[in-house]
Amino acid sequence: MTRQLFDLTGSTALVTGSSRGLGYAMATGLAEAGAAIVLNGANADRLGAAAASMRAVGHTVHEARFDVTDEAAIVAAFENLDASGIAVDILVNNAGIQFRRPMVELATADWRRVIETNLTSAFVIGREAAKRMIPRGHGKVINIGSLTSDAARATVAPYTVAKGGIKMLTRAMTAEWAQYGIQANAIGPGYMLTDMNQALVDDAAFNAWVIGRTPARRWGKPGELIGTAVFLASAASDYVNGQIIYVDGGMLAVL
Numbered sequence: 451m452t453r454q455l456f457d458l459t460g461s462t463a464l465v466t467g468s469s470r471g472l473g474y475a476m477a478t479g480l481a482e483a484g485a486a487i488v489l490n491g492a493n494a495d496r497l498g499a500a501a502a503s504m505r506a507v508g509h510t511v512h513e514a515r516f517d518v519t520d521e522a523a524i525v526a527a528f529e530n531l532d533a534s535g536i537a538v539d540i541l542v543n544n545a546g547i548q549f550r551r552p553m554v555e556l557a558t559a560d561w562r563r564v565i566e567t568n569l570t571s572a573f574v575i576g577r578e579a580a581k582r583m584i585p586r587g588h589g590k591v592i593n594i595g596s597l598t599s600d601a602a603r604a605t606v607a608p609y610t611v612a613k614g615g616i617k618m619l620t621r622a623m624t625a626e627w628a629q630y631g632i633q634a635n636a637i638g639p640g641y642m643l644t645d646m647n648q649a650l651v652d653d654a655a656f657n658a659w660v661i662g663r664t665p666a667r668r669w670g671k672p673g674e675l676i677g678t679a680v681f682l683a684s685a686a687s688d689y690v691n692g693q694i695i696y697v698d699g700g701m702l703a704v705l
Contacts, residue, residue, distance in 0.1 A: 455686040459484035463683060464531075464538045466490045466518055466575060467545030469500040471644045472594070472672050476542055478504065479676030480683055485540060486510040488531065492517045512536060518545040518571035519563075528578045540590040540683045541579040543572035546612075548646055550605045561608045568612035572619060576634075580623070584630045591627075591634040592682045593620050595694050599638050600702055613638075617694050624692035633691050635682045640698025642670040666699030 463480045467473040469491035481487050481504060489504070491497040494515055501511045514531065516523035531538065546568040549560050572593050583589030596613040597603075603610065616636055623634035641660045643651065650656045651669065661667055678695050681687050696702050 456680055456684045457484055458540070458680070458684060461539040461683075462486045462488060462512075462536055463540035463542060464488040464490065464514065464575075464579070465542040465544055466571070468542075469493065469496040471646065472639065472642060472675060473542070473544040474500055475672035476544065476675055476679045478509075479673070479680055480540065480542075481509040481511070482676075483680045483684070485683070486512070486536075488512045488514050488536065488538065490514045490516065490518075490527075490545070518575065519566045521574050524571075524574050524578060528582070532582070537582065537586070538579050539583075539588070540592070541576065542592045542594065542679065542683075543575055543616075544594045545571055546594065546609075548606065548609055552605055553607045556607065564608035565612050565615075568609065569615040569619065572616060576619070576623060580627055580630075580632060583632050584627065587631045589627075589630075589632040590683045590687075591620075591623055591632060592679060593623075593634070593636040595620075595636045595638040597638060597640055597696070597698055597702060599636070599694055600696075620694060621692045628691045633682070633687055635687065635690055635692065636694040637675060637678050637682070638694050638696040638698065638702075639675060640664065640670050640696065640701050642672060642675075644672060664699040664701045665704055668699065670697065670699055 463485045465473050465477040468477040468489045477487050501513050504511045514527045516527045593616045595616040598610040598613045599617040620636040
């Protein structure tokens with residue numbers, strides 16, 4: 451009975467930014483729990499390779515190539531899924547970018563690019579998913595936040611603001627959609643070993659800071675998000691709403 455709470459058989463999960471990195475890891479984990487997967491990315495070659503890799507081990511995978519900052523493309527992607535008879539039961543808003551620059555040197559265009567990619571996209575895609583989840587009376591929305599959903603760091607202001615916004619967007623979704631059987635929650639990853647963070651890993655001083663600052667004394671691995679993602683996507687979390695779960699090796703818990 452307990453295992454059934456985490457079984458995603460029969461459901462379909464759309465994971466944005468899932469052709470690599472954290473998104474691919476979570477998509478793989480959801481597939482292993484039984485879900486059919488809609489992979490998303492803007493790069494056709496990378497998306498196709500990721501889909502082929504998952505299909506090779508027996509997972510059911512659909513591809514939805516669109517830029518998460520293109521509202522018309524998002525709407526069209528959902529219409530295409532509708533036309534194909536594919537209902538999204540689980541949405542993971544994972545797509546995101548980073549841009550490091552002191553605020554006094556930060557161009558407004560770069561600010562907007564990060565906010566649009568990391569925050570506005572989650573609203574637009576969440577809205578389109580919820581339009582379809584509400585009539586069905588169920589759905590799971592998992593937004594990917596960050597340590598910076600709760601704590602700021604110099605030189606990443608737009609990222610910090612976007613991820614703080616993700617925390618409150620999750621609560622706004624809860625305020626409006628929980629009554630329709632939709633659970634909206636977030637995951638806040640700590641410092642993870644991804645392509646986006648490779649330059650930080652290679653920086654000896656920064657690497658030492660992460661290891662020293664994290665109680666677990668190491669960086670996180672993408673696969674370590676899978677358990678939380680499956681929990682929030684499954685019936686096991688049916689009365690969990692509006693929360694952000696930090697998977698950070700304990701970083702935010704200590705001074």
